[in-house]
Amino acid sequence: MKILHITSDTKPGGIQNAFEAYLSVLSAMPQFENIYFTPNRVPFYERQYNARHLHMSWMQKTLLRRAAYLPIQKLHRHSFEIGLAHNGFICASIQKYCKHVIGICHNDKPAQFKDADHLICLTPNAVQQAKELGRDDNTIHMLPHYFEPQTKSSVTSNPSIQANPKVTIGAAGRFVEKKGFKTFIDAAAKIRREYPETEFLLAGDGSLSTQLRSYAEQSGNPVRFTGWVDIENFAPSIDIFCLPSLDEPFGYILAEMMHHGVAVIATRTNGPLWICEEDENALFFQPSDSNELAHCLRTLITDPQKRLRYQHNAIKAINDKRFSKQAFAEHLFSIISKITKNQSDNQS
Template sequence: MQVLMFGWEFPPHISGGLGTACLGIATGLSANNVKVLFVVPKKHGNEDAGEIKVVGAGDVEIPLPYAHTEKLQETFSYFEVNSPVVPYHSPETFAVSAQTSTVESKQTSHGPIMRYPFTGGYGKNLMKEVWQYALTAAAIATQHNFDVIHVHDWLAFPAGIMASAASGKPLVVHVHATEFDRSGSNINMQVYETERLGMLKADKVIAVSELTRKVIIDRYSIPPEKVVTIHNAVLPVAEKHKSLPSKPFNEKVITFAGRITYQKGPAYFIEAAAKILRVDKSFRFVMAGSGDMLKAMISYAAQLRISRYFHFPGFLKGAELEKLLAISDVFVMPSVSEPFGIIPLEAIRAGVPVIISRQSGVQEVLQYALKIDSPDTSDMANCIHALASYKGIHRLLKRESTQELNALNWEKQAYHIKKVYEHLTSTY
């Protein structure tokens, strides 16, 4: 079986859990004898591909006049918005990805061809790139043989719709997050409509948790029988990352890692830290990541007079993140709304017990984690202090959560995805 897969990012070029999940899914499918052609807007050349074939949409030549352009225009209403849509973007890289570029075209013996350039980022031209990605996807779908189309998150939904229309092959959309997770009640309607259209056009919708499945059914009016839940997993640690440093100081290290946005609850983490430090100074807190609230959180820690106990190392990935987790005593994910949350699984993989919010999808698969309500900073502080201070609880959660993690792997989860493919191809 062969799958044509579209996603906006692929490791090591990631902004969060989306790219990590895409690698895990593609790797798991390969282990289940499914050949994966993974299309990203921009290929960098050093992707962690393995047996997965990665193609950059910016490298694809499109014949002109292109037959599917008219069909695309009939399918979508395209308009520009005055404000940038930056769901996974950091202030540090906004200027780079916001640069404009021009379409390349040339004449060949077979007629005129064109090629769209892509930044692959989340800048002010994001919706334009989503549109061009969809056009390119339709061309790719006519140039390759495959059985099913699988797309990840709303940025790739238009590409999946057009690839399906061009090829006549079934479409699976994978919802890793919704606009309600990213924006709360203040949603961007253009993003919402793109998400809803993708789910309506799909032959099957995969949700990363029951929490997300309920949002898809209730907020997007998608028939329940169309939506299946397949939880995320985590890849094993690469051999080169297993030799990790010991902790360079005596204080207990409490770690938060993720996008520093409202969705992730960073302010609650800082408030809980302040409550602990009022009674016990034997702690250090790390907030790793970048996002639109980073500067505000640095200021908030200073305002609470706890900056000397806080570290803000920026966005970490790969070996850097593994090193941080290796010296951590407790990992905390206080998300306000988290469709799944792969990072707690990565912490458990590194031997760190976790505290997670009940507003997360990952709590559905972890029994041996302390669970809190995101805004309850007193409960969060008590859980952090207890887990870091009492060795018996620490050892119990570390041991049992590792056993849970061993039963949750991408090969197993990808098997369920393959079953979705087989059902669709047998009835399409």
């Protein structure tokens, strides 16, 4: 069975992680022939996975978004049973080359995938939204991403922990509006006035870099900007991780931090609420509410034993089998089998 994997996205983050996850799982199944159609800047997976790459030019990337009715020259000689589209606007363009177009809804906005035959959602909220838009229940599938750690996690108890030690708090991601980093800066300014020894690190870069640095300067420079960092180095350097996203369908970085035994505080958005359990392995706050975030930070700063308990619980939670690659692979195979079987039944 021939499968097309397609995205025009070139930025590091959730879509790239998910794209590789799907390619990794399906290329390990011998019954599938995998071809991925991406811009060159996307990492090449041909050596790592059993998959063939087709180069998407800058012009083709532009046309996919603006002129879906135009043919795709690179796909002319191909016919796919399944097309896995990681961008909603791509679905219409690949209909003529794929029997079944499956949209991977990364952003909990299923309306963007109106041209997909089937829809994979990451959270129950996205599933409900898809139903409210009138999509047939039989074409909606819930499949959260998996998390496969690259290193072994370890957190050891420290009986010498004292109240109000120097605590380092971090946040990381692309500097775009939806990541909510102004809320993180506001909360950092509040906490630094009360606990000046506390350090705040903000890792990443993006289109709002200048704006965020200026905003931090106006707030008294409560955070230190580190640029992009290796998570393997960043996680051990912090005690608490904040995820201030305004919208977060999954949150790979949250899973990575939990794996490394970092206590986490996150917004009440779909991904974190599905991954974590409030008051058990994470603290939550409303998006854009810097006062509530500051309250959560005070809780973990002033109670180091509670912080340590959250660190241990985070590791335990993220090792749950529902986040495993095997569970993801089995569910994805089941979805594809069901879709192709229904097609065969309808034709017979």
